[in-house]
Amino acid sequence: MQAAEWLRNRPIQAYAIALLAFLIALWLRFTVDHALPVGFPYLTFFPAVLLTAFFCGTGPGIVVAVLSVVSAWYWFIPPIASFELTSQSAIAVLFFVAILTADIFIIHVMHGALRRLVQEQARTAGLLEQQKTLFAELQHRTANNIAFISALLSMHKRKARGQADPVSVFDDATSRLESMARIHRRLYDPTNGDLQLDAYLAELVRDIFDSAGRERVDVSIVSRIEKLDVNRLITLSLVVSELATNALKHAFSNGTGRFAIELTPRGGSNVLRVRDNGPGFPHGFDPSGSDRLGFRVLYSFARNLNGTLDFRSDDGALVELVFPSNHQDKAA
Structure with a gap:
């Protein structure tokens, strides 16, 4: 999958490999032509189209498919060395085109789904990392807040000593703690x-x-x-x-x-x-x-x-x- 993404992001290399795959498929088809019975004009072209579409992308796959259709039609579908179509040869060409179109479309959809899956996995990993960071920050913030509250209450405790109205001291402490809560609500809203x-x-x-x-x-x-x-x-x-x-x-x-x-x-x-x-x-x-x-x-x-x-x-x-x-x- 990583190799496929690497090629799909480099169109020059992808189309070069596509052309090379077609030439290899054409050479193999000529090589085994004498050993094949009539009726197998697309034998070596199918894997070339499928592999190119999978690794190089939809565009290169379509290029190989078009070249394969034209080559098979001209050299391997009677009448040989001609683009003349009989009813049987027309059915053979249309069948080949339909199969390649369906295969390329399926590969295209599959790659789109895999790409979305990878993106979703990356987003999930990012959210998990963010959650860990926020949890660590929450722990740090809670510890700091507790330390602040403790220091604040200690200052109010010292102030309360000798006060004629210690209740006012606690009112001040309550006011400051309410201010702190108000600030936190706003910041984390x-x-x-x-x-x-x-x-x-x-x-x-x-x-x-x-x-x-x-x-x-x-x-x-x-x-x-x-x-x-x-x-x-x-x-x-x-x-x-x-x-x-x-x-x-x-x-x-x-x-x-x-x-x-x-x-x-x-x-x-x-x-x-x-x-x-x-x-x-x-x-x-x-x-x-x-x-x-x-x-x-x-x-x-x-x-x-x-x-x-x-x-x-x-x-x-x-x-x-x-x-x-x-x-x-x-x-x-």
Whole structure:
């Protein structure tokens, strides 16, 4: 089968072999002509046509068939050395043509079925390999998620010590875990497979604000990066979700405001800028030294991306995250 496919994909060699097969069949027919009784004009031509059609393809098989019909008609069907047809010779020629046509058609259909079978086997093998990869990725993702949940709960546990209202600490933990679940649902939704990064972030942020009853917050998303690998996209989504939640608490208390995200490439890095039009950060405030859990969570996410965070006030709160890009990122 591999030899047949090799020849079928090389028409020059295929037609050359077809012509050679016909000449060999014609030579053999002349060689055994004296030993054959009358009535076997096609004896050596049948295998030549069938083998050529099988190994070289339908076109070369038809060429050999036509040459064989003409040769048998002229040299081996009475009246010899003539294309004159009697009723018996006409039946013999038509019978030969019908048999060759049926054989070539069957071989053509068989090769088409075998080709589709090979393609289906290759597709099945690809799907199996993809399934193995996805399963390994799922195991890796589950382990990472469990580690993240454990670290998050540990941070909330430390925060709960000495708190007058420990219930609020668990409310914060629940909110962050719900954000994580929301992100995973969006990323692994098959309908979102071709969703652009700006559209994905817009849906994520809009969902956070709508769930909190802040439908009047104006959301602006600009991304000059179309795609990020899923590992970093999850962490980036958690950063955006945390900043959007912080804006809900501190910038949009009256239910209105503006929230903007800009994601752009810069040299060998990607830059995420998130701003709101709230009161901004207090003068002299140093987030890196803050004991507030939200900032510790954000710094943890930034470390996962090998990035750096910068917090400042600029007509509201402005947070800038710079993290390395890689070859899988796709700029718009």
